[in-house]
Structures are given as C-alpha cells and as structure tokens.
Amino acid sequence: MSKKYVDLETLKYILYDIHKLEDLLTRERFQDHDMESLNLFIDSVKEFSDRELYPYFQEMDATPAYHKDGTVIVHEQVYKVMLQSGELGIIAAAFDYEDGGLQIPFSALQAAVYIMDAANNHLPGYPSLTQGAAELITEFGSQVLKDTYVSKMLSGVWGGTMCLTEPQAGSSLSDIVTRATPTANDFYKITGQKIFISGGDNQFSENIIHLVLARIEGAPKGTKGISLFVVPKNRPKEDGSLEYNDVMTVADFQKMGQRGYCTTHLGFGDKDDCRGWLVGEEHKGLAQMFLMMNGARIAVGRGAAAIAMAAYRTSLQYANERPQGRKLSADGKKNPSEKQSLIIEHPDVRRMLLLQKAIVEGSLSLVMLASKYQDIVATATSKEEKEKYHLLLEMIIPIVKTYPSEAGAESVDNGLQVLGGYGFCTDFTLQQYYRDIRISALYEGTTGIQSQDLLGRKVTMHNGKGLELLATEIMQTIMVASKDDELKGYAAILGDKLKLSQKVIGKLMPFAMKGNYERYLSDANLFMEYMSIVVLGWLWLEMAVDAKKEVGNADRKYSETFYESKIHTMKFYFKYEVPKTNSLAESLMSDEVVTIKNDKEYII
C-alpha cells in the first residue's frame, strides 16, 4: 500500500531536497542525528501507520467516540496508538534530552506525524496534544510539576489536553471566567466549564493532564488576567497513587467528521475539590499558551494537508482504474464502438487531479517551511538569526494554519467529485475525508481569526519588518528562476503579484493609521487568500527551480517523470490559481463598503 494514502517520495523530496533538512543537522542540538537515522525514524512511523492507523480509519468513523457513565468511550486503537507513540519516541521526539526527549528536529517530527495524519486523522491528535501539554510544563513549569507529569505523558501512559474555550466566550479568550482561588497550599481551587476539549477523556488512560486557562481571583479583566494551570483528572498523591481531582466529563460533542477524535465538555470543581497548579507566572497564561500555539497551528495545517494528500491518492487511484466515456474525435462526436477511456484521460478529471496535486504538495511544502523556521528559531546561534526567523515564522503561522485548511477542503471536494456518485457513498472514503477536513478551518482559531492575525498583527509588527523579510525570501527565488528560460515567465508573474500585494497594503494601511481598524480588517479574509496564493506560487516556483536542476542530472535521486511532474504542477498553479489574485486585489481595493454595519440592518 505504498502510495495508498501518502506519497512518501514527495514527502521526503520536500523535506530533504527542498527544505534541506540536512542543513539543520550541523546545529549543536541535532548533532547526534544524521540523515540515515532520521530517514529510519520516518520509515518506522510509516510502518507504524500502515499497521496501527490506516486499517482503522473507516471503523473509527463508523463507531464514533461517545459519552457514557461520566467518561468518553473511544476506539481501543486510541490507547494502543498512545502507548506505541510513546514507545516509538514520537511524543518525546523533539524534547530536550534532560526532559526525556530525543532532540529530533521539529521538521522531521512533523513529517512523521504527517504520515500518521494521512493514515488516520482521528488518532494523531491524542499523542500530539499530550506532547503540547507536556511541552508547556517543561517550558514554564516548576521542577516538581515536571517530575510529576512529564515522563508519564511522554510515554503515552497519561494523556494531555489544552483547555481554552468556554461556552460563553468562544473565540473571545478575554471573556473566559474559569476561576482559580488561591489556597494555603501549593495549589489553587479551580471552578469552571471548558468546551471543545479534544482528547478530553477516555476509558483507558489512567490519567489525563489538562492545561487550563483560568482567572485568579482579583486578576485584571481581559486577556491580561489569565493564568495557566496544570489540572490533572486524577491528582498524584505522595505515595504515587492517584486520587480523583473533581474533573467531570460532562459530555462528548457529536461531530460531522473526525468522529473518532473525541471533543469533550469538561466541568472543573463541581464538588469544590478540583486542584490546579500554576504554570509559570500569574497572569502570563495566555502568552505562554500562545508560545505553544504556533506549534498547534502548524499541526492543524499539517493535519489538513495530510487529509488532502490521502484524498488525492484515493481519487488518483480511482481515476487510474475506472473506465468511463470516450475522448471526443475530430468531428466532436464519440464513437461508441471504441473502448471506454479511463477517466484520468478526460481533461476535466485531469484538472481536478492537478488542482489537488498543486494544493496537496504545495501545502506540504508550506508546512515543512514553517517547521524549518521553527527549528531555526529554536536553535538560532545569533540574535539576528533568531529575530529574522522568528519574524518569518510569525508571518507564516496564520497562513500555514489556514491555506491547507481552506484549500485542502477544496482539494478534497475535487477528489470527491472525481469519483462521481460513488464519492458521496460511505463505501468510499472520499466522503469521510470531506467531512473530516472541514474542522480544520474552525479549530485553533477560525479562518477569520487567522486572517485578522495576519493583516492586523503580523503585517504591521515591527513596522512591517516580517513582511519585508518574507518578500526578500520570495524575491530570491524569483531571481534564481529568472535565469531559466522556461521559468522566467512564471518568475515575472510572481514578482508582479508581490508588487500588487504592496499596492493592496498601501490602499488599506491609511485606514489603520486613521484609527479605522474595522475598515482596515474588514476584508482580512481576502487578504489571507491573496497572500496564500503568493506564498504557494513561491513554493511551487522554488520546487520547479530544483526540479529543473535535477531533471537532466544523470545521478538524480528520483525519476525524470517525478521532476517533470513538479514543473508541470507549478505551471498548473500559475495558470489556474495565481490569476485569482487579480480579482482578490480588485475586491480588496474597491471603495464600496458593504460589510460594515451602519444604522440600518440590511442582512435580513
């Protein structure tokens, strides 16, 4: 089943050849690793995914997680995958040695978990969130907290979650009301409700460690009064035994997709006996959580990119096997005596497949780019390097969260369409990918939130320095591509689109300057779409530059067709996707204001 759900060759090509994982290995943190060992790690996760994830993909959809007797009943594979993710070192991979980790580059880990996402997106969230929760403890927690929780979490024996959302607040974290009351001991009393908690409970794990945002009594209003707490489902006593910590599983949300990945409603301190331990400083909770949030947002993009990959592989296989219809002959008719064509021979089906390939592989490159930036920031050897890549990462974060989620859903939609009526039937997995991927544009900050982050915070941070750095990176690829006769036309187009983006910002910025932020941000979603296309155009041009260099090379790593397919897909992207920037720019620069509320309500 080598390419059934993931194209491992393309994954390694993008990680090794395009984003040059090997260059990272010179850094001190990664000195014990070489390409062979990392390649082995990735292959072992592929083997693990073939064996323990992919076979349960449809089954976990058919038997969703549900609430029963105060817990959540999940598929037994959840626990198996948690424990084996611990054993294989997947949860601990990127942690420091001193915290029990393996100091594997974040990028290599993302590539590995991408395979798991593609195999069965209902499962990797459990170990991933556990990893994220453990990371918060190691990064900001006291030694006692580290000693108490981290090793059990990295081994997959205990699960972990992030508890942000509350029923009355939704995306507006400044409105959270979960309360932390100081006590005479080292803990606080926690009371409140949290909803949409992924991996919030299950019948197997002996413990789940919740990282909870709450407000210490008397804290300032808004996001500046939020603190972070470790709140275990069961609190470890001194003798090592566990005692129930008054964390109640109130319900499990039933969802349209990703039904095997539970989404719980938790109640803390119903009996006034829920203890929480402060992580880091008081009132700094949101900032700490947000440091980890970059990883979580890359993870959502990664998951969406992987689902779209699996859907593409499935629809491609179908298109290569299903005969239907015939080519038109020169008189515009079809000859019914001729053999039927395979549907992959029809231009419209090819368009749908190439659109998927462009989105899927482009998204993968975007995820690996963000991961590389994350690695460089974490291991930077100078202040300049750290600042540069930090700003580049901040620019890319909202895009890596959003593009694979939005375009990925469109990609799966096209994959479903390739199968015709069968795409809508539950015997085929396309409809499941279609349902599963839809959550990506919602969780960890909706597309609207990400778009406001991009235009409202990232474009303006450090007086536009991040945007400038990103433009410089793009220009470098444009300059290289300009020297190639076949590529220079595409390079010129991308240069124009980059310039046009500056014109768009030039049109919008005065609104911000004049304090009209509502107007400045009103079309942030369109700006997100615009910038995503520019970034993806860049990544495809970068891939084409490399492919051009290798395709005629006698000792090239992959087949001639492999490299040619990358160049071909770049051309597709520039023909069908890049032109969309024109209409987006037209809408963005229009003086017609129709989405800002005035005295009358026309939306009826």
Added chain:
Amino acid sequence: MSKKYVDLETLKYILYDIHKLEDLLTRERFQDHDMESLNLFIDSVKEFSDRELYPYFQEMDATPAYHKDGTVIVHEQVYKVMLQSGELGIIAAAFDYEDGGLQIPFSALQAAVYIMDAANNHLPGYPSLTQGAAELITEFGSQVLKDTYVSKMLSGVWGGTMCLTEPQAGSSLSDIVTRATPTANDFYKITGQKIFISGGDNQFSENIIHLVLARIEGAPKGTKGISLFVVPKNRPKEDGSLEYNDVMTVADFQKMGQRGYCTTHLGFGDKDDCRGWLVGEEHKGLAQMFLMMNGARIAVGRGAAAIAMAAYRTSLQYANERPQGRKLSADGKKNPSEKQSLIIEHPDVRRMLLLQKAIVEGSLSLVMLASKYQDIVATATSKEEKEKYHLLLEMIIPIVKTYPSEAGAESVDNGLQVLGGYGFCTDFTLQQYYRDIRISALYEGTTGIQSQDLLGRKVTMHNGKGLELLATEIMQTIMVASKDDELKGYAAILGDKLKLSQKVIGKLMPFAMKGNYERYLSDANLFMEYMSIVVLGWLWLEMAVDAKKEVGNADRKYSETFYESKIHTMKFYFKYEVPKTNSLAESLMSDEVVTIKNDKEYII
C-alpha cells in the same frame, strides 16, 4: 417559525414581482387560475411543510434508509408525504386536466416544492420523481399505459423512478446494456442492473413504477439505440390485482448526506420474468428522457437553492443571537469591560452572511427564471415565441443545475463557518445541510457534464442563437439600469463582463472549428463559472432595478428595508463575486495547456 427555513416574502417577491407570474395567467392553459388561488396553493404547501416535513429533518438523517429483506426501509414520513402530496394536488399540479392535473403554472409549482426542499430535502424527491415518471407516460405513452398507471401515481399511492445509470457506464449513457427482448405479447422481457436509483423502493408503497432505459436486441450502438420502458415493480393484472414483476431491490447505497432519500441498486429480470412496456418509439428513449430531463435539472438546482436558503436562515438566526467578541476601538484594541457584540456585528461574519444571501436569493431568481421559460415554452402562442424561449431555456438549463449546486455548497460552507465549532456539531443542522447539498453537483449530470453541455452544445446550437438571445435579455436590463444614477456603474460593469465573455468564446471557438474539441472543452468548467456569474450579476441587477423603483413608493408591498436589502446585496455581489470573472477569463484565454494528456503522465 415563519422564516426558520425559508424567507417566504423573498420567494413571493421573486416569483410575483421579479418574474411576474401574473403575466402568465393570461395564457389559455392557466385561465382558471388567479393570483389569489396560486398564493393560497403556495401558502398551503408552506403550512404542509411546517407540519409534515421540517419537524422530521434531523430525524431522517439520524435514521437513514436501509436495505432489508429485499426492500428498502424508509422513514414513515415518506409515505405520509407521498399520499398528502397526492391529496394536496402537488404531484398532479402541472398536468393537463385530461390527465387528472390542475394546469397550475410550472413556476408556481416550483416555488411550492422549493419550500418543501428547504423544509426537508430528504422528502420532496419521492413525489417529484413520481411526477416526472408519470409525465413521461402521459407525454409519450399509449392510452393503455396512461390508464393503467397515471392516476395511481398522481395520487401518490404508487411511486415512480427514472432508471438511467448502470454500474459499468456511469455518466456515459451510450454504454448502457440493460436488454429488452421482444415477446409475442405487448411487452418486452427486461434484464439488467441499474444503480443510483432515487426513491427506488420502500416498504410502504404497493407499487413503484420504473421508467427504464434499455436496449432492444439488435439496436444500434450508442445513444441512438436506447429505448424507454415502463417497468413496474408489480404488474397490474386485468382484475386489478398486482403480480410481482421480477424487479429486485439489490441494495441501498449508504450516503454522506440526504440519507433519508433512498438510493437503490435494482436488478431486473433475475428470474427472466420481468416485463417492460415500450414508451413512445423504439430507439427514441434517450431523446424522450431528455425532454423531461430539463425539468429534472431545474429540480436539482431548485433543491440546492432551497438547502442553501435553509442554511442561510439558520446561520442568520444564530448570528443575531450569539454574543462574542467586541468591535475594535480607534486604538485597534478591544475593551473587555464592554458588553460583547452579537456576531452579526463583525464585518467578516457580515461578509459570510451577505455571500449566502447573494447566492441564495440569486439562485432562487435563477430557478424561477428557468421555470418561467419552461412555462412560456409550454404555452407559446407562436412558433417564434416557442423557439425563442426554448433556446433561452436550453441556455439556462446547465446553469440552473450547476450554479445553485456549486455556489450553494459554498454558501452552506459559509453558513457552517458562521457557527464556529458548533457548525461542525450534530446538535446543529448546518453540518447536515453541508452534507446534504453536496450531492447536487453529482446527480442528474455532474458539474463537468453540465459544463460540457453549456460550452459544447448550448453555446454552439443554432449558430450561437441561444447565446445571442440571452445576451439580448441581459442587455435590456443593463439599458434600464443605465438610466439610474446609483445603478449605472454596475450596469457598465456587467456590460463589460458580457463583452469579455464574447472575447473568451472568440478565443476558444477556433479550436472547435479546427476539430480540436478536447482543447475547446478542456476548461468548460471555468466557462460555466464565468457565465454563471454574468447571469447572476444580471439577475441581481434586475432585482435592484425593481427595488429602486419600489423603495420610495408610498404603497410599496414590502418594507423599505426589504427593498434596500436587495440593492445592498446586489452591491455585495458586484464587489466580491463579479470580479472573479477577470481571473476566470485570464485562465480561459491562457495558451498554457496543462490538462490535456500527452505521451507522458505527469499526474503521479
């Protein structure tokens, strides 16, 4: 629950005021009807939908139709709605008096069934398909066939289906192999398999009448050798009793959405005892079926438009009730001490709502336009009138099938997003609309098939006469709008887009002339998108022209806000949707060819 799932005011506005139903009533066929009686008919269907359809919408999704003991078990509401649709005259509404019908205009019937679709899209297909099957019999069948079947079908006691698709042929009808063997009697022996048969069986109906495409032995290959047969599940004997006709229900396809509307696999003549009666002439089956197909395609567009309407109403209600976040103040910050805003106050939410409103009400106008054309063709008093409106109808058919299906799905997608995480949860209906509407782009000819029909057949028919007539209609609205100071700018834009469409066709046509049909049609889907935006832009401009006329009118029918909201939504459509034509035109006119297969396969 007046606007819970449908905005009846807008429906009537579009049917009565925009498309001027009253003008049709002067025609002889409709002379017994007046606006009051038709209004009453529509209101009675609304009341019926409130009572018998809407309350079962979620329940029918939760308990899908399934195959058991050789039949399909459907929700009991299926049978109730069938019988009451018979009693209320919904099935018979548009039939001739002599066939037991009421001669109600097709447009008025579509408006009524639209309400049913919006209330619960799992149900109206059963009576609608029965009506379509009965129509084929009355139109082409012998008197004996009419006498035997039609009245039982129009009363909803017997169901009806259309059986086209076969497992090996899919959309390629020239490859169907179901066989009809002549006998010494008045019937043929039928053998074969049909799949994706909507409403193919249920445990309640005493009979289901299948209209089956099959090939008489020795018939020519391809679509010219296909004939049409009536094949009842149970054949009526002379004494009126029924005898099993060897039509086997093999399976029921389980689907992602529209789960209460069964989709069956039927086997004919497994025991060599399946009788079919020829309808109309030998080998003319496909042409006859396609005469009825226009109605079926309008019905798909109508259903999709209605689902999008229901989703819009639901998300609008949520946006008006859910507080979350705050407006940005002049320093770009939010003040957490302020009361939370309702989400309808955020520009991005307003954009998603207005996009829905533009697609939903625009689609409704498109469905009513096609229905009006259908009425005019059916009652034309001159050859010229008949030909003109026949060509206009033919032009609009692929668009009315496709635009509400594709843009409608996008509309529902935005509705789901308005609800944030709740949109993905099964407690809310948005996710169900999201799943349900997705079938619309697949059945009765996929979007790919419709697009090839539009560019390949409709644009070129009668030397482009249909396109010319459509352009003339659009120009008339442009001319009227040009006289209004507020509207003339939009009119000019639409005129430009119309011109640009001619340029696009001018670029493509030479490929067809040179016999390169594959290249001519390779981007037919983009052309469909282009023309859909032009047609919708026209319909919105038309609505704005009327609203401008009425808004200051003291004795106007609806509120000032009602009319203003139409003008506002037109402006939204021109700001956000119309510009997309530019990028579509750019892709369509590009000389880069990447979707036509050559010697090498790059899609890997």
